[in-house]
Amino acid sequence: MMTSKLWYIFATTSILMTVIKANAVVESDSAAAPDWIGIWSTDTKCNKLACCCLFDQITTSAVANETKLRIIGQVDGIGICRSNLIVFSEVNMPKDFKMPFDLFGFSLSLSLSEDSKVISAINPKDSQCNTIATRLHSAANRIEVLFSAVLLSSFVGMKTYF
Known part of the structure; x- marks a missing residue:
């Protein structure tokens, strides 16, 4: 049971880091081009x-x-x-x-x-x-909304899991 909780935390953290990186790319690209x-x-x-x-x-x-x-x-x-x-x-x-x-x-x-x-x-x-x-x-605004929805659903899922 503990292993599945740790895996879930790892997966959620990975999603969060992907969202942060992708959001940073969107913001940096929109400023440059x-x-x-x-x-x-x-x-x-x-x-x-x-x-x-x-x-x-x-x-x-x-x-x-x-x-x-x-x-x-x-x-x-x-x-x-x-x-x-x-x-x-x-x-x-x-x-x-x-x-x-x-x-x-x-x-x-x-x-x-x-x-x-x-x-x-x-x-x-x-x-x-x-x-x-x-x-x-x-x-770019639509992409940020999508990332926010993914992030929110990850946290809600984590809360209901524990």
């Missing part, structure tokens, strides 16, 4: 009376074996953007923290912060058309 994938909330500073503005939520996801970045969101503002269109665009997956983006004929520069928590959509011709999007959710 750009993470464009997630759900973002935009600010309201873009002037819809003079610009074509991204607004509300933006969703970015990896497609085509992670070679493309799909961008889905809403726009509002002047010209074609007045119709509250849905943006559905696929671009090459950015390898760094900046990328050009065409929003219905309006050229933007998308810049991702070094911590991958903020996207700045900058219109080089008119600063009143700039938008800031803050990360709400990311793929």
Whole structure:
């Protein structure tokens, strides 16, 4: 009986160490490489009376074996953007923290912060058309939740075992 308890403690400790190591890898990788994938909330500073503005939520996801970045969101503002269109665009997956983006004929520069928590959509011709999007959710967050669930179930199992 004692041997099975020791084995259970060893197994639970091994799972815990794996979770800690994997969590550290996720955190260190997300700080080093750009993470464009997630759900973002935009600010309201873009002037819809003079610009074509991204607004509300933006969703970015990896497609085509992670070679493309799909961008889905809403726009509002002047010209074609007045119709509250849905943006559905696929671009090459950015390898760094900046990328050009065409929003219905309006050229933007998308810049991702070094911590991958903020996207700045900058219109080089008119600063009143700039938008800031803050990360709400990311793929890394889902991984951390999964690891937390594994960890919690291990401790609950250990408590009921003893």
